[in-house]
Every structure is written in C-alpha cells, then in structure tokens.
Amino acid sequence: MVLPVTAVFAGLLAFWLIFLQSRVIGFRGARRVSLGDGGHEDGLRLIRAHGNAAETIPIFLILLALGEGMGAPGWVVAVLGTVFLAGRVLHGLQFVLNLPGFTFRMWGMILTLGATGLAALGAVGHGLAKL
Secondary structure, eight states, rough: OOOOHHHHHHHHHHHHHHHHHHHHHHHHHHOOOSSSSOOHHHHHHHHHHHHHHHHHHHHHHHHHHHHHHHOOOOOHHHHHHHHHHHOOOHHHHHTTTTTTTSSHHHEEEEHHHHHHHHHHHHHHHHHHHTT
C-alpha cells in the first residue's frame, strides 16, 4: 500500500528531528558534554525540544498512516499533517530560540495535541466502521 501524504510528512518531520538533534550535538560539542546537559540550562532546553518531538512524532505518523491507509481523503490527511508539523515547529522554536514566555510552546502543543486527537478519532472511527 502506498501512503504518499504520510510519506511527505514523515520526511518533513524527520528533517525537523535532524535539525533539533543537530542543535543538541552543537551544544554538546561547544560545551564538551558527552552525555546529558552537563548542568547547563540551555542544553536541557535543547535536549527537551528534541525529546518532546521524538516522543510525539511516532504515534502521530502511525495514526496518519492508518487514516490514509483506511481511505481518509488526502486533503484531510494533508491538513492534519500540516497542523501537526506547524505545532512541532512552533514548540521547538520556543526552546531553540529561547524565546520569553510560552506563546510558541502553548500554540505548538495546542496544534500538536489537536492534530493528534483528530487523527486518533479518525483512526478509531475508520477502524470501527471497517469491523
């Protein structure tokens, strides 16, 4: 089965993870920290930006692929993927840029959780309909 919309978002989200990981690698190289954050708040922030993305992306991609594979319209899959990607980027930028306040982080999580919740609802609905 071919899942072209999911493939596009899997690739884009993988590039985002590579970007976030490169920031962690750069921090560790500059601070000569081989494991963890070395007690540096900026390192902890970058590590959590990458970790949070790594924790949320897999389940979303599974749900997106299930929806696309069970026949969800391509535009719906694309909208969910776009909303999720925007959420991940906003959330990560809050940490990477060390922005004051919580605006990017808050909107990032709203978009991330909203897209994930809708994808989960779609998977359950499609699954029950196909039983």
